[in-house]
Amino acid sequence: MPKYFMPTTLLSGKNCIKRHPRHLLHGKKCMIITGKQSAVVSGALGDVTDVLKENNVEYDIYNKITNETGITEIYNLARSMKDDGVEYIIGIGGGSTLDAAKAAAVYAANDIEPMEIFDEKYANKPLTVVCVPTTAGTGSDTTQYVMMTLDDPRKKRSFSSEVCFPYATYLDARYTMTLPVEVTRNTAVDALCHAVESYLNVQASPFSDTVALEAIRLIGQCDAALVAGKFSEADREKLLVAASSGGMAVAHTGLNVVHAMGHQITCTKNVPHGRANGALLVEFIAWCAKADIMRAVDVITAFGSDLSSLKRFMNRVAPMDCEVTEKDIDEWIDNSITDGIAMNCPGTFTHDDERKIYYNALVNKDRKYNVW
Numbered sequence: 006m007p008k009y010f011m012p013t014t015l016l017s018g019k020n021c022i023k024r025h026p027r028h029l030l031h032g033k034k035c036m037i038i039t040g041k042q043s044a045v046v047s048g049a050l051g052d053v054t055d056v057l058k059e060n061n062v063e064y065d066i067y068n069k070i071t072n073e074t075g076i077t078e079i080y081n082l083a084r085s086m087k088d089d090g091v092e093y094i095i096g097i098g099g100g101s102t103l104d105a106a107k108a109a110a111v112y113a114a115n116d117i118e119p120m121e122i123f124d125e126k127y128a129n130k131p132l133t134v135v136c137v138p139t140t141a142g143t144g145s146d147t148t149q150y151v152m153m154t155l156d157d158p159r160k161k162r163s164f165s166s167e168v169c170f171p172y173a174t175y176l177d178a179r180y181t182m183t184l185p186v187e188v189t190r191n192t193a194v195d196a197l198c199h200a201v202e203s204y205l206n207v208q209a210s211p212f213s214d215t216v217a218l219e220a221i222r223l224i225g226q227c228d229a230a231l232v233a234g235k236f237s238e239a240d241r242e243k244l245l246v247a248a249s250s251g252g253m254a255v256a257h258t259g260l261n262v263v264h265a266m267g268h269q270i271t272c273t274k275n276v277p278h279g280r281a282n283g284a285l286l287v288e289f290i291a292w293c294a295k296a297d298i299m300r301a302v303d304v305i306t307a308f309g310s311d312l313s314s315l316k317r318f319m320n321r322v323a324p325m326d327c328e329v330t331e332k333d334i335d336e337w338i339d340n341s342i343t344d345g346i347a348m349n350c351p352g353t354f355t356h357d358d359e360r361k362i363y364y365n366a367l368v369n370k371d372r373k374y375n376v377w
């Protein structure tokens with residue numbers, strides 16, 4: 006029987022923080038975790054602190070989170086929060102920041118060593134986390150997943166626990182209006198990959214399908230804006246809702262091989278996460294069509310396109326401008342990390358399939374698709 010568990014309260018729309026302040030209030034002392042700029046520039050930090058001041062909540066701000074913030078830094082931050090009697094956390098920013106907030110919440114509530122967070126078993130419930138995303142991509146604000154950066158070797162590792170869903174998330178598209186075009190494109194493509202990988206997934210259910218297809222549809226409605234690099238407030242709202250919907254979808258199905266394969270491109274070629282995944286997406290859909298043509302067509306129809314048009318869209322919005330050789334592909338296959346996640350594929354996924362997807366996506370770029 007399909008299960009759907011999503012305990013995060015979503016507040017959305019213009020001024021949602023000021024219209025629904027009570028979801029921001031969970032004690033007398035709070036830690037705001039942010040990156041260096043976006044929380045201030047977007048106006049989100051000001052809106053949050055206004056509510057905290059009006060309600061006499063004491064707060065500190067930790068504004069040093071980046072994509073590369075390591076696990077020890079987050080652990081030490083959580084230790085100091087514990088000493089200072091911090092009762093809850095508000096994360097304002099992109100995926101790395103929201104993930105840092107979710108991890109700090111676990112450390113601050115539990116006497117564990119840094120690496121024990123990956124055991125995914127905690128004696129105490131994490132501190133309450135409220136998320137205010139300022140990007141529209143990762144969906145961290147609606148999932149139980151947390152991605153962290155290990156210190157040595159410096160690589161990514163994730164954990165997952167149902168206690169790590171945020172308590173509440175505020176989705177105000179105004180906070181994404183100042184996002185640079187390239188970040189907007191990369192994060193939108195990432196969100197599209199989340200939704201497609203969830204829909205073309207043996208773990209999919211009617212509940213995850215609903216949010217996955219809506220995310221694909223909303224991003225498809227923004228295709229012209231993404232190509233032009235010009236976004237209205239309505240476009241920004243659609244992309245933000247799509248990103249959180251994509252998160253809700255993968256929270257229930259898990260990701261698929263696109264993310265596992267894209268990770269190798271990101272690590273070896275320094276290609277942004279969304280762009281690396283996007284480069285593989287059309288080939289993944291074409292591969293899935295062999296196992297389940299109807300669901301592959303559902304994806305393309307929801308986006309409002311055909312496979313060749315989707316490929317052209319990807320080439321314009323998320324072009325792969327680095328050289329990839331067959332030797333690179335050989336190394337990625339040797340280091341393949343798809344084995345565990347391939348069980349989510351609608352069909353048996355072999356290293357040969359993996360090789361074909363890499364090759365057709367990154368080397369044989371002029372490949373033509375059937376009309377659908």
Ligand SMILES: [Fe+2]
Pocket residue numbers: 143195196199264278
């Ligand atoms: Fe992603």
